[in-house]
Amino acid sequence: MKILADYHVHSDFSTDSDTPMEATIERAIELGLTRLCFTDHMDYDFPKGYFEEEKPFEFDVEQYIRKIEDMNRKYGSDIKILTGIELGIKTNIVKQLNGLLGQYSFDFVIASSHLLDNYDPYFPDYWETIQNDSAQGIRNYFKSICENIEAFQNFDVYGHLDYIVRYVPDKNFIYNPDEFQEEIDEVLKTIIKYNKGIEVNTAGLKYGLPFAHPHSKLLKRYLELGGTTITIGSDAHKPEHLAYDFDKVADILKESGITSYNIFENRKIVETVKL
Numbered sequence: 625m626k627i628l629a630d631y632h633v634h635s636d637f638s639t640d641s642d643t644p645m646e647a648t649i650e651r652a653i654e655l656g657l658t659r660l661c662f663t664d665h666m667d668y669d670f671p672k673g674y675f676e677e678e679k680p681f682e683f684d685v686e687q688y689i690r691k692i693e694d695m696n697r698k699y700g701s702d703i704k705i706l707t708g709i710e711l712g713i714k715t716n717i718v719k720q721l722n723g724l725l726g727q728y729s730f731d732f733v734i735a736s737s738h739l740l741d742n743y744d745p746y747f748p749d750y751w752e753t754i755q756n757d758s759a760q761g762i763r764n765y766f767k768s769i770c771e772n773i774e775a776f777q778n779f780d781v782y783g784h785l786d787y788i789v790r791y792v793p794d795k796n797f798i799y800n801p802d803e804f805q806e807e808i809d810e811v812l813k814t815i816i817k818y819n820k821g822i823e824v825n826t827a828g829l830k831y832g833l834p835f836a837h838p839h840s841k842l843l844k845r846y847l848e849l850g851g852t853t854i855t856i857g858s859d860a861h862k863p864e865h866l867a868y869d870f871d872k873v874a875d876i877l878k879e880s881g882i883t884s885y886n887i888f889e890n891r892k893i894v895e896t897v898k899l
């Protein structure tokens with residue numbers, strides 16, 4: 625396996641994971657990973673009603689950074705553990721996000737769209753607002769990514785660009801990126817305009833889809849349009865999903881014309897690894 629760095633991993637600092645960092649780190653060492661970047665969820669102003677918590681997907685960053693420092697002291701001779709974060713982006717929380725990034729230093733920042741019109745498209749209520757129109761929901765999602773990036777650029781890569789396709793209500797719907805070319809081009813051009821990267825997120829494969837996120841057609845198009853920065857992450861919330869299908873993903877990337885991926889530290893690319 626040539627991919628030895630997982631740059632999208634959750635621990636129990638995220639509301640949707642019960643996994644202590646130690647368990648994931650020990651699994652990473654077993655797998656022979658050389659780097660592991662925790663990217664726990666910070667979704668400010670998450671709408672009420674989906675979860676019991678008053679503020680789901682928010683955590684104590686000071687405690688998080690201290691914990692990762694401890695983990696490096698404990699496991700640092702076997703693996704390098706990085707301090708990342710996955711920020712849920714909305715246009716009305718930009719000040720708060722910039723405040724957070726001004727206050728704390730991270731190695732790597734993923735920006736992700738987890739909400740659409742303040743609904744979580746994981747749940748049916750979002751789709752009900754658009755009469756369960758799967759294609760319309762996907763189109764809206766891509767448009768909202770552009771709006772988010774125009775409002776906020778303090779990130780390194782945009783996360784799981786087309787993961788909304790996992791949640792479309794029409795179970796017979798087949799996602800063909802060609803049908804969304806205009807919206808997809810707009811997303812990729814916006815990312816490239818601000819010199820940002822995208823991640824390849826293998827959770828799509830874990831969900832049984834025949835592609836990672838984004839679909840290989842988007843990866844190809846990102847390159848064609850001049851994009852250069854790619855990171856790879858499993859989006860694991862449990863140790864058994866760490867580096868999920870990283871063997872397969874090397875081929876997927878190569879088929880898309882991607883010949884290398886990037887390693888971040890202190891918000892900068894420190895290494896470009898050939899596949």
Ligand SMILES: [Zn+2]
Pocket residue numbers: 710736738783784
């Ligand atoms: Zn996410």
Ligand SMILES: [Zn+2]
Pocket residue numbers: 632634710859
């Ligand atoms: Zn994630």
